[in-house]
Amino acid sequence: MKNxxxxxxxxxxxxxxxxxxxxxxxxxxxxxxxxxxxxxxxxLFSVEERVKILEKATEDIPNVKIESFSGLLVDYARARxxxxxxRGLRAxxxxxxxxxxxxxxxxxxxxxxxxxxxxxxxxxxYLSSTTVREIASFGGDISGCVxxxxxxxxxxxxxIPK
Ligand code: ADP
Numbered sequence: 001m002k003n004x005x006x007x008x009x010x011x012x013x014x015x016x017x018x019x020x021x022x023x024x025x026x027x028x029x030x031x032x033x034x035x036x037x038x039x040x041x042x043x044l045f046s047v048e049e050r051v052k053i054l055e056k057a058t059e060d061i062p063n064v065k066i067e068s069f070s071g072l073l074v075d076y077a078r079a080r081x082x083x084x085x086x087r088g089l090r091a092x093x094x095x096x097x098x099x100x101x102x103x104x105x106x107x108x109x110x111x112x113x114x115x116x117x118x119x120x121x122x123x124x125x126y127l128s129s130t131t132v133r134e135i136a137s138f139g140g141d142i143s144g145c146v147x148x149x150x151x152x153x154x155x156x157x158x159x160i161p162k
Contacts, residue, residue, distance in 0.1 A: 003030040004084040004116065005077055007069070010035055010050050011043045012154055013057055014132055014145050016124035020088040021058060023118055030063050032080065037070035044133055044157055057147055074108045085115040090125050136160070 006024060010017055010033075025031040035050045045053065047068045058064045069076040073085065085105060087098055102115035120127075132145045136154045139162075143151060155162040 001029045002084075003032065003080075003082050004028045004086045005032045005034055005073075005080065005082050006086040007034045007036055007073055007076075009038065009041070009043070009129065010054060011041075011045055011129050012132060012146055012150050013050070013054055014124070014127050014129060015147075016088065016090070016120060016127040018057060018147075019121050019124055020086065020118050021064060022061060024086045024116075025061050025064050028063070028084070028086075030065060031061075031086070032065050032067055032082065033058065034076070035066070035068040037068055039070070044154070049153075053150055053153065056149065072108065074105055074113055077113050078109070083113055085113060087115055087117055088120055089117045090120045090128075 004024060006021060008017065021031065021033055033054055035047050035054065037047045043050075051066050051068055054066045058066065077083070077085065085102070087102070089095060089098060098115070098117065105113045105115060127145055132142050132154070135145075136142050137158050139160050142154065146154065152162065
């Protein structure tokens with residue numbers, strides 16, 4: 001079985017992430033989308049909330065499974081017997097960081113873990129979770145960035161009635 005892990009913060013999941021999930025799920029038998037539990041960041045949504053949001057946002061894609069992990073990605077991938085990581089590339093600014101991560105993961109896994117990149121669909125090239133959080137914190141329009149139910153949850157986090 002060909003499976004892959006798509007790791008990320010997904011705080012919150014955007015249409016950009018969902019596009020990468022949909023496209024990569026059509027390439028693999030199973031795609032594990034996994035929320036990184038990064039203790040160094042203060043997230044808008046807890047890991048549990050992000051898992052629930054991702055489950056709902058991907059409920060129509062049968063071969064997608066949502067999980068969370070902490071620690072090294074190589075250890076998590078080994079435990080799941082997965083050898084491919086999926087990541088999205090928006091612009092040249094993503095490239096350097098992603099290249100470094102991909103090479104580090106190959107090294108740490110002794111060549112057992114490779115990274116496959118999906119380039120962003122042009123309409124989502126500008127989109128990031130950080131931008132969405134920023135716009136929403138000022139009550140701006142994020143309807144083109146995230147699904148409706150996520151939009152409601154974000155505004156309620158910021159205490160903004162919509
Ligand atoms: P990070 O893991 O750096 O916190 P995210 O969780 O926001 O980043 O994103 C996870 C992955 O999804 C990364 O590979 C990122 O480049 C990719 N990604 C994020 N937004 C988009 C987008 N709009 N289009 C394509 N890929 C994206």
